[in-house]
Amino acid sequence: MNRDIYLSNSLGGRKEKFKPINPKKVRMYVCGPTVYDDPHIGNARPLVVFDILFKILKCKFGNSSVVYVRNITDVDDKIIEGAKQKKILINKLTTDITKRFNEDCDYLNCEKPSFEPKATENIPLMIDMIKILIKKNNAYENNSHVYFDVSSFKDYGKLSNKNVDQLFAGARVEVSENKKRPEDFVLWKPSLKEEPGWDSPWGRGRPGWHIECSAMSKKYLGDTFDIHGGGRDLLFPHHENEIAQSRCANDNKSLSNFWIHNGFITVSNEKMSKSLGNIYKIKDFYKKYNGQVVRLALMSTHYKQAMDWSDDLLLQSQKTLDKWYEHQKKPEGKVLIPDEDLNPLYDDINTPGYISNIHKLYDKASKGSDKDKEIFTMACNFIGLLIEPKSKWLEFKKNILEISEEEILQKIKDRNKARDNKNYELADKIRNELLDKGVLIEDKDDKTTWKIK
RNA sequence: GGUAACGUGGCGGAAUGGUUACGCAGAGGAUUGCAAAUCCUUGUAUCCCGGUUCGAUUCCGGGCGUUACCUCCA
Structure with missing residues (x-):
C-alpha cells in the first residue's frame, strides 16, 4: 500500500507522518509488564494497541522488515514486596506471572514480538551503561547508590513538558539523603542479603527502575530507533528518565523518534486501582468470554482516549462477533483488503473507524458473493479477529x-x-x-x- | 499549584471549515401460530461565551466540566 502512516507523537504533541530511519528495518520498543501480579485489563490495552501497530507496520514495510521488542521486567521492588506478601520465592513469582502474561497474550490473540528480553538476563549491559554515565559525569555514586544527575541533561522534561524547577519545588518526592537533588533518580541501589542482587563496581545490588529499558532497547534496536510505546502513565517519569539515560550514555540526539502512549482504562469513570478494588484481571474473562470479545472491546475506542470498561461494552462486542461469524469465510488464495477500508488504521491506528468499515464490508458480504465474504473475513483477520473457525467460536459458547x-x-x-x-x-x-x-x-x-x- | 488529554444523538464511538459516520438500543413495516433471525424504512447530537470566516461542531482565545500525570502503576 502506498499511503503513509500517521502517528500521534507525544514528543512534540502532534500527529506526524511516520518515516522510519531505515524502511528495511523498522524498529519498535514497547514497555512490557513488571511481573509482580496478574495482568489486568489495563495491561491488555497496550498489548492490543501495539499488536495492531505491529501489523500495520508489517503491512506497509513487509513482514521481515519490522522488529518489535517488548521487555519483561523481572527485577523490581514491587516484585520483592509481592513475593514477601505471598510468601513465595521471587523466582517463583516472576516465572508464574510471566507464564500468565503469555497466556493472556494468547487469549487476546496478540502476536509474539520479535524479542522479549528479560531484565535479569541483561544486568551486565545495565552496569556497563551506568559505568559510562558515571564516566561522563551524568551520574554519581554515593554510599553504594548510583544516581542520575538530572541537571547534567539539558533536555530533561522535553517529552512530558515539565519544568524541573517547578516540578520538584514542592518536594512531594521522597528525598533520599544520598541524592544531591530531589529530581535525581536511582540507577543502582544496594540489595539486602535476601534480596536479588548482582555484583557491581558499587557493591552487590540491583538496577533502578528505568535503566533496563535503556539497556535492552540499545541491545536490540541500537542507539536510536523509530517507535517507543507504552501507557500514558509511563510518559513521566519512566520515559523521560529513559531518554535522559540513553541519550547521555549514547551521546546522541534522539532515543526514539516517535513516542506513542495509550490512554487509560477506567471503571465507572475512575481509574482502576487496588485501593478501589476495581481491577479486572484478564484471566477473569477466560471463562465467560472468548478472547476475541475482549480484544474487540479494547479496539472500540481510539487508543489515545480513555475508555470506560463495562459489561455492556463486552456484550456489545460479543453480539457484533456473533453477527460477523455468520459470514466468515476463510480466504482461498490471495485476497486484498481495499486500501480505502484500510485507511483509518494508517491514520493514527484509528480502530473504531476501521471497525466501521468492517461493518460496511459485512453488509456487502451478507448480500454478496463468496469473494465479498472473503474480503470481509480478511479485514477482520487483519486486526486479529475471526481467525479461529466458527466451530471453535460456537464450541466456546456451548461450553459455558x-x-x-x-x-x-x-x-x-x-x-x-x-x-x-x-x-x-x-x-x-x-x-x-x-x-x-x-x-x-x-x-x-x-x-x-x-x-x- | 504545574502539565496534558477530553467534553458529539438514549448509550458506545469516528470524522469533518459548508454534504450519511458506524454499531447498539428505540420506532414503523415485511415475515412468523407467537417469536427469533433476516430484510426494508426511520427519528434524535456536536458543553458555554467570544473571535477569525461568506460559513465552525471542526481553527484561535476565554470559561465551565471530566479525567489523568506530577508518587509504584498500562
Whole structure:
C-alpha cells in the first residue's frame, strides 16, 4: 500500500507522518509488564494497541522488515514486596506471572514480538551503561547508590513538558539523603542479603527502575530507533528518565523518534486501582468470554482516549462477533483488503473507524458473493479477529452453557410436538424456559435450530 | 499549584471549515401460530461565551466540566 502512516507523537504533541530511519528495518520498543501480579485489563490495552501497530507496520514495510521488542521486567521492588506478601520465592513469582502474561497474550490473540528480553538476563549491559554515565559525569555514586544527575541533561522534561524547577519545588518526592537533588533518580541501589542482587563496581545490588529499558532497547534496536510505546502513565517519569539515560550514555540526539502512549482504562469513570478494588484481571474473562470479545472491546475506542470498561461494552462486542461469524469465510488464495477500508488504521491506528468499515464490508458480504465474504473475513483477520473457525467460536459458547445439548434437543422435540398439536401455550413455555438458560430457538422453514443468546 | 488529554444523538464511538459516520438500543413495516433471525424504512447530537470566516461542531482565545500525570502503576 502506498499511503503513509500517521502517528500521534507525544514528543512534540502532534500527529506526524511516520518515516522510519531505515524502511528495511523498522524498529519498535514497547514497555512490557513488571511481573509482580496478574495482568489486568489495563495491561491488555497496550498489548492490543501495539499488536495492531505491529501489523500495520508489517503491512506497509513487509513482514521481515519490522522488529518489535517488548521487555519483561523481572527485577523490581514491587516484585520483592509481592513475593514477601505471598510468601513465595521471587523466582517463583516472576516465572508464574510471566507464564500468565503469555497466556493472556494468547487469549487476546496478540502476536509474539520479535524479542522479549528479560531484565535479569541483561544486568551486565545495565552496569556497563551506568559505568559510562558515571564516566561522563551524568551520574554519581554515593554510599553504594548510583544516581542520575538530572541537571547534567539539558533536555530533561522535553517529552512530558515539565519544568524541573517547578516540578520538584514542592518536594512531594521522597528525598533520599544520598541524592544531591530531589529530581535525581536511582540507577543502582544496594540489595539486602535476601534480596536479588548482582555484583557491581558499587557493591552487590540491583538496577533502578528505568535503566533496563535503556539497556535492552540499545541491545536490540541500537542507539536510536523509530517507535517507543507504552501507557500514558509511563510518559513521566519512566520515559523521560529513559531518554535522559540513553541519550547521555549514547551521546546522541534522539532515543526514539516517535513516542506513542495509550490512554487509560477506567471503571465507572475512575481509574482502576487496588485501593478501589476495581481491577479486572484478564484471566477473569477466560471463562465467560472468548478472547476475541475482549480484544474487540479494547479496539472500540481510539487508543489515545480513555475508555470506560463495562459489561455492556463486552456484550456489545460479543453480539457484533456473533453477527460477523455468520459470514466468515476463510480466504482461498490471495485476497486484498481495499486500501480505502484500510485507511483509518494508517491514520493514527484509528480502530473504531476501521471497525466501521468492517461493518460496511459485512453488509456487502451478507448480500454478496463468496469473494465479498472473503474480503470481509480478511479485514477482520487483519486486526486479529475471526481467525479461529466458527466451530471453535460456537464450541466456546456451548461450553459455558449450563444445559447439555441433549436436554436442549429433547426440549425442542417436546416443543415441536406441542406445536403440532397447536398447543402454543406449552410451546411458548418451553421456549421461555430455554431462553432463561440462554438458549434461543429459531423456527426456520420446517426446521428448528437453537443458538446461544 | 504545574502539565496534558477530553467534553458529539438514549448509550458506545469516528470524522469533518459548508454534504450519511458506524454499531447498539428505540420506532414503523415485511415475515412468523407467537417469536427469533433476516430484510426494508426511520427519528434524535456536536458543553458555554467570544473571535477569525461568506460559513465552525471542526481553527484561535476565554470559561465551565471530566479525567489523568506530577508518587509504584498500562
